[in-house]
Amino acid sequence: GAVPIGIEDLEIATGHHVLDLSALAETRGVDPAKYSRGLGQDEMSLPAADEDVVTMGAAAASALLERTGIEGIRTLLFATESGIDHSKSAAVIAHGLLGLPPHVRSVELKQACYAGMAAVQSAIGIVARRPQEKVLVIASDVARYQLASPGEPTQGAGAVAMVISADPALLEIEPISGVYSADIDDFWRPNDSSTAVVDGRLSMGAYQKALMGAWEDLQAQGGPSADQIDAFVYHQPFTKMARKAHRHLSQKLGAELDETPLDQAEVYNRRLGNTYTASLWNGLASLLDHAGDLAGKRVALFSYGSGSAGEMLTGIVRDQGDAAGRRARRLAMLDAREPLAVDAYEELHRSAELSSASDQETPQVGGSGFRFAGIQGRARRYERPA
Ligand code: CAA
Numbered sequence: 001g002a003v004p005i006g007i008e009d010l011e012i013a014t015g016h017h018v019l020d021l022s023a024l025a026e027t028r029g030v031d032p033a034k035y036s037r038g039l040g041q042d043e044m045s046l047p048a049a050d051e052d053v054v055t056m057g058a059a060a061a062s063a064l065l066e067r068t069g070i071e072g073i074r075t076l077l078f079a080t081e082s083g084i085d086h087s088k089s090a091a092v093i094a095h096g097l098l099g100l101p102p103h104v105r106s107v108e109l110k111q112a113c114y115a116g117m118a119a120v121q122s123a124i125g126i127v128a129r130r131p132q133e134k135v136l137v138i139a140s141d142v143a144r145y146q147l148a149s150p151g152e153p154t155q156g157a158g159a160v161a162m163v164i165s166a167d168p169a170l171l172e173i174e175p176i177s178g179v180y181s182a183d184i185d186d187f188w189r190p191n192d193s194s195t196a197v198v199d200g201r202l203s204m205g206a207y208q209k210a211l212m213g214a215w216e217d218l219q220a221q222g223g224p225s226a227d228q229i230d231a232f233v234y235h236q237p238f239t240k241m242a243r244k245a246h247r248h249l250s251q252k253l254g255a256e257l258d259e260t261p262l263d264q265a266e267v268y269n270r271r272l273g274n275t276y277t278a279s280l281w282n283g284l285a286s287l288l289d290h291a292g293d294l295a296g297k298r299v300a301l302f303s304y305g306s307g308s309a310g311e312m313l314t315g316i317v318r319d320q321g322d323a324a325g326r327r328a329r330r331l332a333m334l335d336a337r338e339p340l341a342v343d344a345y346e347e348l349h350r351s352a353e354l355s356s357a358s359d360q361e362t363p364q365v366g367g368s369g370f371r372f373a374g375i376q377g378r379a380r381r382y383e384r385p386a
Contacts, residue, residue, distance in 0.1 A: 002175065003131045005124050006168025006315055009068050012285050012330060013060035014272055015047035015142075015157040016366045018337035019345045024153060027342045035153045040239030040266065044273030045157040045337060046348060047142055048365035052372045053080045053159070054090045054382060057140035058097040059368035060161035062385075065098065065136075068163045072134040075126055076106040079115035079139040079277040081305075083108060084380060086191065094138060097370055097384045104136075112187065113235055114305025115139070116160070116277035117313070123164035124173060131166035141276035144195045147349055151198050154238045156273020160281035169318055170288070171299070177313035178218025180210045187306035194353040203306055207241065208248045210310025211302055215249060218312050226253050229314065230297040231261035233283045235304045237274045239266040242283070245302070261299075264290040271334050277305075288320050289327040295319060336367075356380075 021041055025032040035041050047056065057078060078091035089108035109115040109122070116139035123135035140159035145151030186203035189196045211234075219225070232249075234242035242262055250257040265287040269275070275282055280303050288294065294317040302312045340348065354360060354375055361374035369385025 003128065003166045004168055004172045005127045005164065005166055006173035007171040008134070008163040008165040008167050008169050009064060010160060010162045010170060010281065010285055011060045011064035012268065012278075012282055013056050013063070013159045013368065014045040014333065014337065015051050015056060016338055017046040017048055017340045017348070018043050019046060019340050019342070021153055023342055028148060038240065039153060040243065041153055041270055041273060043271045044153070044155050046155075046340065046345065047157045049348070049351070050362040050364060050371045050373065051366040052084055053082050053140040053142060054084060054093045054097070055366060055368060055370040055372055056157065056159035057090065057138040057161065058094050058370040058384070060140070060159040061094065061098055061136060061138055062370075064161045064163065070100060072132060072165065073100065073136050073163070074104055074133045075123065075135040076100065076104050077119040077123060077135060077137050078106070078108045079119040079137070080108060080141055081110060081112050081115065081189070081276050082142045082144070083110065090140070091138070093380070093382060097382055099384075111309050112305035112307050113237070113276045113279060114303050114309040114311065116281055117303035117311050120162070120164060120173070121177070121311070127164060127166055134163055134165040137162045137164055139277035139281055141278055143274035143276055144349070144352065145198065146195050147346060150200050151196065154274050156275050158272045158275035158278050158282060160278040160285065162281065170320070171284070171315040171317055173313055173315040174223075176218065176221045176223040177311055178214040178216070178221060178223060180213030180217060180310040182206070182210065182213070182308050184308050186308060204241065204244070206306065206308050207304045208245060210304050210308055211245050211249060211312075212252060214302065214310040214312040224298060224314055226255055226257060228298060229300045231265070231287060231291065231294070231299045232257065232302065233261070233265045233280065233287055233299060234302045235280045236266060236269040236283050237279065239269050242266065261287060261291060268330060268334070285330070288317070289323050289330065293320070
């Protein structure tokens with residue numbers, strides 16, 4: 001039969017700062033319950049001035065590679081929708097920061113929040129062709145909307161790194177998936193804008209349409225039916241969206257789909273905020289760390305990227321390893337973020353994009369050891385841990 005392929009191991013990272021959404025609600029004159037219950041968000045991560053998608057991605061990947069080693073890795077796929085250059089990929093910079101050998105192809109993928117799924121599927125193709133090869137997938141994003149806009153409480157920052165291989169110790173990914181694409185202007189970021197442009201209502205409808213499109217395709221391709229799926233994990237632009245999507249699917253199927261896995265998959269996302277390409281995989285990490293014994297169970301993962309692309313794949317959980325240890329470590333990482341007052345957050349938000357026009361250095365703030373050190377000769381300069 002075909003070689004089993006999937007996620008060998010996974011690690012997460014985030015930005016140095018955190019903003020408490022109840023403080024933001026107070027400043028904006030909004031009932032805090034709108035954010036906590038209406039959107040399902042409690043906090044949001046913010047990168048420090050010397051952090052970006054590259055440093056967060058490198059932090060997640062370096063912790064991961066300490067466990068898996070780099071043997072067999074010949075491809076690095078970097079998924080992001082908050083890229084730091086129109087031409088050079090974040091993958092090449094991460095490749096250098098991680099000290100990977102030169103014989104690793106490195107490239108960036110983009111289709112809004114969907115690119116993480118695209119990277120995983122591309123990785124599976126590479127491993128299927130030559131099973132002794134492994135692929136390092138990094139999904140990393142900073143979600144930025146305009147200050148005081150409806151999207152503001154759904155900002156966030158974080159990264160997930162995964163090794164995709166023919167030794168899928170964590171999750172064996174099944175070959176059939178359901179896909180759906182439709183050209184729509186629900187959310188995008190023009191080349192001259194550091195914040196996303198979004199039609200909130202349209203985007204929520206487009207998400208649900210892509211979910212049903214992907215689901216119907218999964219069924220048409222001969223994928224598992226709803227009663228053969230033990231847990232659904234969704235892209236979480238805000239965690240309430242996953243619940244809306246799940247209820248929409250339940251209603252369309254005329255079935256009562258269990259919501260318990262949604263509680264288990266939202267623990268990190270409620271505190272990270274939207275992590276775009278990384279959001280679904282942060283949800284998977286949260287599920288695996290909080291669900292108890294899932295070995296042998298089937299999970300469905302739905303990715304949505306505005307613009308738009310949707311895909312649902314399924315996988316069988318192999319072994320969750322030391323879930324309690326990982327949970328404790330990840331919660332400690334979230335607790336260790338440095339809180340910002342709302343005025344300091346607003347100042348950071350306004351100064352987030354450095355112009356490449358003149359040389360400048362960033363202040364040393366971030367704690368991972370991977371730093372965006374500033375601009376020199378119009379190029380971004382980075383440092384890695386000594
Ligand atoms: N207590 C409890 N709940 C309250 C409340 C209160 N005091 N006040 C309001 N709420 C509820 C509302 O009823 C609503 O819930 P329902 O939709 O279930 O009714 C929820 O809080 C949000 O309230 P509004 O609809 O009034 O919120 P809004 O219009 O200010 O903004 C948003 C919501 C449009 C999603 C906005 O946050 C936004 O634009 N976000 C960015 C876009 C986004 O994330 N889209 C998701 C799909 S696209 C995607 O998935 C890709 C991606 O990553 C961007």
